[in-house]
Amino acid sequence: MALINSTYGKGRVRIMRVKRDTARHEVRELSVKTLLTGGFDRVFTDADNSAALCTDTVKNITWIVARENVGLDSELYGKALAQKFLDAYPQVETVTVISEETKWTRMVVDGEEQDHGFILDANGKPTVTVEATRAGMAVTSGLSGFTFMKSTESGWDKFFKDEYTTLAETRDRIAATAMEARWRWSRDPADYAAANALILKTMLKVFVSTYSESVQDSLYRMGMAALDAVPELIDIHMACPNKHYVPINLKPFGMDYDNMVLLPTDEPHGQIECTVGRD
Secondary structure, eight states: OOOOOOOOEEEEEEEEEEEESSOEEEEEEEEEEEEEESSSSHHHHHHTTTTTOHHHHHHHHHHHHHHHTSSSSSSHHHHHHHHHHHHHHHTTTEEEEEEEEEEEEEEEETTTEEEEEEEOSSEEEEEEEEEEEEEEEEEEEEEEEEEEESSSSSSSSSSSOTTTEEEEEEEOOOOOEEEEEEEEEEEEOHHHHHHHHHHHHHHHHHHHHHHSSHHHHHHHHHHHHHHOOOEEEEEEEEEEEBBBEEEEOOOOOOOOOOOSSSEEESSSSSSEEEEEEOO
């Protein structure tokens, strides 16, 4: 028997970075996991810790690089953190940095954005994964649990039917999902934050402004539009579980179903996933 693979590091290292070089502050709150692979097999197989970094050291370096880079977007911070380990420790061969952001948006008072007041944005968490070796780095950005819906302009009909099919066709239903999405970069855009915002804006425009023949139909067209809008993207993967809204039977009370009172449920849910990339 043999050790097939191994990795280790530090997870849930929490950081709030505050860029305060002007009166208008910027805040970025992250939870970071950093994993290392390389010359560490003997730590597992031979009780030999001589090459092993303490996971506490991994935490300290995560904080130090944050202090050195308070203003960087999460993608560039992740690259700087990975590079620190590659530069400092020859026994490290691969660094994986995974970050999840808690989003804060500017408080608006009397129509004016505040310089140092913020409100928690609870809809989804931006994510970044950096895979780094001495040969290069790969960056993936994304969103976890980003929830959106439209109350009409969505249908599901003309589908395959057999003796097991009970679902009725419809041309008017609510479409809602909590999306997990990630997109890979071929190179750094001029501004990661602006590019990520444009990707989301573009996808939501397609979703809300065009009729959806299915979640599959919408996802494909959303991905195509994102690739058109941001040339630095390699591909985009979307996983969208349906959030169902089931008609409530009010006929016993003399009321017809009018698509206005429904029962929210997400168990069980349809799971629709696709990856859209360049040819």
